Structures are given as C-alpha cells and as structure tokens.
Amino acid sequence: MTARAPTVQPRSDAPLAPARDAPSRALPWSGWSTRRRLIAVVLAIDVLAALISCAVIVLNARSAVKVETRASLATVESLVADTIRLADAAPDPLLQALDLRFQALRHVRVSVIDTDGDQVGEPVGRPRPEKAAPAWFADLIAPPIEQHTLPIVAGGRQIGSARITTQPLDEIDEIWSYARALSITTFCINAAMLVALYLAAGRVLAPLGSLARGLNQxxxxxxxxxxxLPETRELAVIAARFNQVAEALGEARAANGRLNRQLLTAQDDEGRRIALELHDEFGPCLFALEATAASIARIAAGEAEPARDKLAARAAEIAGIVGQVQGRNRDLLNRLRPHALGQVPLPACLDLLVRDFSRRHPGTRFIGRFADLGPGYGDLVDLTLFRCIQESMTNAVRHGAATEVVAEAAERDGRLVVSVRDNGSGVSPDHGTGLGLSGMRERVGALDGSFALDNASPGAVVRISIPVPSDRGEDASTVEAP
Structure with missing residues (x-):
C-alpha cells in the first residue's frame, strides 16, 4: 500500500492548487487564465466546425463532380454521334475537323483516332486555371475516370474512332476556387471574432483582477x-457582496478593538477593586490580629499569673476577626469565580445567588424561579447564565433603584430562556453600553444566543435565549443541593 503524502497548507501568496492532484497538474491548460481558456474553447469549436465543413464540402463535391461528369459524358456522346452521322466529307479532312471541334469541351476530352490507331492532330487540352486544385484535393474528390469509344463511319466504312474520356479536373478546379474563397472569408471572420472576443473578455473579466487584489487586502x-461596481450584473452582485463583507469585517475588527480595550479596562478595574477591598477589609483585620497578638504577648510576659478571662477574651476577638476574614475571602473568591458552579446543580447555585443579593441588599426584594432548569449544561453555559443574571440584578439595584427584581430561567423547546425583570426607573433613551451590558452580549453571542434589554411597565427587562448544547454537562446532576 502506498503511503499518502502529508497535507501541506498553501502559502497565502501562492496560487490555489487544483482540486485533483496529479491528473490536473499534468493537463497543459491547468494554469491558463479564464480569458485564454475561453479563447481556446472558441478556437476548438472553430476547428471542429471547419473539419465538419470540409467533410461536407468533400462529400458534396464528390457527388457533384460525379453527376456533372456523367451528364457531360452523355451529352458529348450524343453530340459526337450526331456530328459523325451528319458529316459528309473525305476521311482525312473529316477527322481533322472533328478533332478541332471537340477540343474545347468541358468535363470531357474527345480524341479522334484514325484507322492506324494514331491520334489525329496534336493532343491539345483545356489549359488549367492559375488557381488549379492541388493534387491531394483532386484525389479526395475525383471520381473514377470513364472512357467511351464511338466509331467514325463515312461512305459506309469506318475511317476512325472518337475516344471520349471524362475529365473531372475542370469541375474540381471550380470547387477548389469556391472552397478556397470560402475558407479565406471564414478565417478572416473567425480571426476578427477571436480578436473581438479577446478584447471583450478582457473588459468583462477585468473586475475579477480587482476582486483578487481586494481579497489580498x-x-x-x-x-x-x-x-x-462593474457594469456586468453578475459581477456587480459579487462586488457588492464583497464590499458588504469588507465592511462587516471592518466593523467586527472595530468591535473587537473596543472589546479588547473594555477587557483591559475591566481587568484594571477589577484589580483596583480587589486591591481596595484587600486594603479596606483585610488590612484592618490583620492590624486587629496583630494588636490582639501583642496584647496576649504582654499578658503572658507579666510576672503575675495570667488572667484566664483576659486570655479567653483575646482568643474570642481573634476568632471573630478570623471569621470576618474568612467571610470576606469567601465573598471575594465567589465574585472571581462562583465556587458552587460544578459542585451543586445549576438551579441551586442560582438560588444561592438570589439569597446572597437579598442578604447584601435588604431593601430590595429578590425572587428567583429556576425550577424548570436542568442540573447543568456545561461549565461555559452555566457560567454565562450565572454572570448574566448576576449582572442584570446588579444593574437593577445600582442603576434602576429597583425595590423588586424577579429572575426566571427555564429550558423550553431546546433553548434556555432567561428573563430578569425589575420595577425600577427603566432604561433611558440615551443610555450607553457599559462593560456589563457588552460583556453579557458577547457571552451570549459566543453561544449563538440572543440578548435584548427593553423597558417594561414599570422598570426594565433583560431577555436572553441560548440554545441548549448537545453535549450538556451532567457532572452536577448527581450532587444534591445543600
């Protein structure tokens, strides 16, 4: 068995390889341009038409020459017979007169022979025209030569004979002259047509060169x-589609640039918030731990017996500070990555999110309805649902001043449908697209879903629809909710 060669990706500046490997590369026209191929096809059609025309001309000419020579032979036989019958002269002058009379006939030759078998007079034939047919053309058309002999009788006795021989070259020369003129005319017309086709094809196919340069860009x-846009309708459609694709790619590139800048800004903002929280929350706790440890050290270093009640109070202070640090650390880790995702079913994880919002914003009522969700849909989909609901509830409290937020998520007809509705101030007409909204839209778009933010009565509503992945995650299906 012959091993297959490894597949090599073509260079960007190299011409595209043909669809088939060895056979296509072996063909002489595989690298031809479209214009050259078009001219070659038309030229091949012309050559085929010329061959067919030549075959038809040869067949018709052979039949015409045969019919013409036979008709001439029959006519001349009658003429010679009548002339001999009506002649009344001496033998020698009669033979010479007959020889002179029949020398100018077309398509046949008449030779007068005396009783000794000698030809009377010099053998004179019709002169061949200047544009006589070549031998190969005459061989293609000429029918078999026929010869008839008629006796010449005068005074009741035979004084000689008339030998009548067909001569098709007269008719062949005429056919050759006609075929030659027709061929020259046809060649000139086809040459002019090919030149016109070459120029027209160059003009019509010129936009393809612009298209190739555009694709290189x-x-x-x-x-x-x-x-x-070229004048040709089909190429104009291609050019219009190219412009639309280029514009869409430009917009996508600009959008990616904006998203990259927003991502860098978001990373910087997140790092700034984490640093501030570490400074404001963990710094005082660590300072308190250090002060409490110093107090315990002073009590232990005293000469008197250490007071157990003071040590117990300091230990309780340390335990309280450690608990506060653990709570802040848990909140910080949960904000960076929800630790419950992948550990508990998705509905339970979202319920924990709603309860956490209720704890941090006691003035707002949060309602979550997630009973119609499956246990999990894969890490990416689960995280997208979690972040979108989290961001929507944050916006409702922070920007809409809502007093009630209702978050719903369900699986319906092969799609995950999410809505977060609040009773706040709604969406202003001139609201901008911040990091939160753009992040949700990009997350949902990456999963082939749809995202919409609309005004409700009252407040605002976020609607999200994501197709259920075929390889949904089932790792959390066996984990019980806490």
Missing part, C-alpha cells in the same frame, strides 16, 4: 478595501 487584514 482582506488577507492582509486591510478591511478598507472596496470595489467599484
């Missing part, structure tokens, strides 16, 4: 390339 990530 796109390949170099230059999305400012635009094509002028």
């Amino acid at each position: 796109l390949e170099r990530h230059d999305y400012t390339a635009r094509l002028a």
